[in-house]
Amino acid sequence: MLFDTHFHLDLVEDNLGLLQRLEEMKIYTIAVTNLPKLFRHTEKLCEGLKYIRPALGYHPELASQYKNQFPQFRELIGHTRYIGEIGLDNLRKTMNDYSDQLEIFSAIIDLCADKGGKILTVHSRRAEKQVTSMIGNNFPGKIILHWYSGSLKDLEMALSYGFYFSVNYSMTQSVNGAKIIEALPFERILIETDGPFTYLDNVPFTPLKTGIIINEIIRIKNANYNNLNSDAAIFYNNFKTLLSN
Secondary structure, three states, rough: OOOOEOOOHOOOOOOOHHHHHHHHHHOOOEEEEOOOOHHHHHHHHHOOOOOEEEEOOOOOOHHHHHHHHHHHHHHHHHOEEEEEEEOOOOOOOOHHHHHHHHHHHHHHHHHHHHHHEEEEEEEOOOOHHHHHHHHOOOOOOEEEEEEEOOHHHHHHHHHHHHHEEEEEEHHHOHHHHHHHOOOOOHHHHHEEOOOOOOEEOOOOHHHHHHHHHHHHHHHHOOOOOHHHHHHHHHHHHHHHHHHHO
């Protein structure tokens, strides 16, 4: 019952060996990318696999520098149901940079809404309210707010719009992350590693370690450890609901 909704497969050493293990262990994984030009490589890595799906991404921290890649994004969007990593990031960004991010994110949302049925994994650092309002309450697809770090007020708005939240190990180890996890209903929580950008004992996370994240979420939620298996099943059922039409 393990899965990972946000993993940077193309940035991991020996990703072919890891893919083999993920397939053997039947760990469903969404392999996000950071730019349209990087998608084809991940798509090729995932070719013929059952449990790994490539996502078409346009990371907000790269969007301004690589504005010219949007036509490529538009051409590739029919290759996958999964879109990410996309979004907005307003941490120490210039006005021009953030303006470019807004332009590209808006175009991506419009394009995905037009296609319908897409699953988006969205970055929202210091831009949570704007991300939520731009996507809106009637988006014809599924939204995952990845590594959410905003206010509980904005979290409530996103929940009211039907968004999911993917939780990683780093979130479970911070005071703010724990508050966010406590505020999330079980049925809206998904699991992510964001590997290789998160670590345990200086070793980058991979989908093989998502069970550790599940245990930490259950600890924070003060769930009954005697029901660990059934509690873990909740997250897997959330993932299956996410994938359903």
